[in-house]
Amino acid sequence: MQASPPSDGLRTSLHDRGQRLTPQRQRVLQLFERIGEGSHLSAEEVHQRLLRSDERVSLATVYRTLRLLSSMGLLQELELPEGGRRFELASDAHRDHHHLVCVRCGQTEEFESDAVLSAGEQAAAGHGFRLLECVLNVRALCPRCSAAEQL
């Protein structure tokens, strides 16, 4: 009894693009599936985590794979300037997927909002654009840092 092997979907998607299923690509994607949808990892973190579980993948390949999986729509790149490029598992639910970030300590909370999605859809439609993804970044101060700033 095991979860449906994720390799199948991946293999097919790759095949359609004339590309191959390799252990490295599986390892990267499975890592994201293991940690779940909410988590954002940098390339370096992906590399470290794979090494820790004895799954050898070179850093260059991590970069190549993150780019590939993003272009295939399986991962998506986050837009949080504080702290570099990060990736997370893509999902339809995440077309509307927002971040509340403390600009001082980096604490990040996620939230969803139909209001935001429909505002995004309206804006896109108004300019004749086709919406792909809609991400609201709220830069803020968390309670602790907000208190610290008052001093």
Place this chain on the structure above:
Amino acid sequence: MQASPPSDGLRTSLHDRGQRLTPQRQRVLQLFERIGEGSHLSAEEVHQRLLRSDERVSLATVYRTLRLLSSMGLLQELELPEGGRRFELASDAHRDHHHLVCVRCGQTEEFESDAVLSAGEQAAAGHGFRLLECVLNVRALCPRCSAAEQL
């Protein structure tokens, strides 16, 4: 007849922080004022534009100044991963300031939305955060690129 000298506000803000008003800092800020609120420039572009108008500022100083002016709240950094870090003139109106970006060709449209701002405020309040800025990035395909993708 000239617009109120921007140096005064800048001089005061700098003074309060024990810092000095230099020609370089004025040039950078004035450049942003000249091009208006909607425009996003990278450090390199700021440098190039200043050189073109014979205002000599080293690239290192451009970086230092962009960082300084941002930390003073006079400029703000954009969050558009496609195409590197960019800055624009800050203004209160821009606390709520959104981008519709074509992921294929980079065409960018701006829009505003009260609905988005209030969603951001709600989210911040719900977690006890103090909102600073609220930016919605809508990744999409512009009409031209959308058509091209259908082929």
Place this chain on the structure above:
DNA sequence: GTCGATGCAAAGGCTTTGCACAGCC
């Protein structure tokens, strides 16, 4: 005159790339 700011060039991250070898199909 003092102390912060600048310019230059060098150092620093992070990311991509060239090339030979390995391994998927």
Place this chain on the structure above:
DNA sequence: GGCTGTGCAAAGCCTTTGCATCGAC
């Protein structure tokens, strides 16, 4: 077996930093 993917190391951005000099106050 062909041709794509990988690993390694080198190269390439973009950005920051050290240090001597300059200049705002």
